[in-house]
Amino acid sequence: MTDKKFIAESVGAGIVITLISYFYNGTPSGLVGAVWYGFPLTWIRYLVVGPQYSPWALDAVGLIADIVIWSVVAAIVLFIAMKYGKHK
Numbered sequence: 001m002t003d004k005k006f007i008a009e010s011v012g013a014g015i016v017i018t019l020i021s022y023f024y025n026g027t028p029s030g031l032v033g034a035v036w037y038g039f040p041l042t043w044i045r046y047l048v049v050g051p052q053y054s055p056w057a058l059d060a061v062g063l064i065a066d067i068v069i070w071s072v073v074a075a076i077v078l079f080i081a082m083k084y085g086k087h088k
Helices: 003-023 060-084
Strands: 034-037 044-047 056-058
Touching: 003 034, 003 060
Parallel strands: none
Antiparallel strands: 034 044, 044 056
């Protein structure tokens, strides 16, 4: 596998896993007024109190950090699968 393909697959998997993490409710206990989504970092919030004022808030830094984190995890898994897998 070429380096470009390896990087593209890792980043693609990182993006997909990050988008799936949207379904993880990471709201801290005791927090009232908002629901936080994303894992391991919160990157989107839904404001329950005052939703008429743009209820969805996107944290771009958290989103990019999540993509980077999951891309690194995917690269490690892909590397191990290529190194120890039966098909090379």
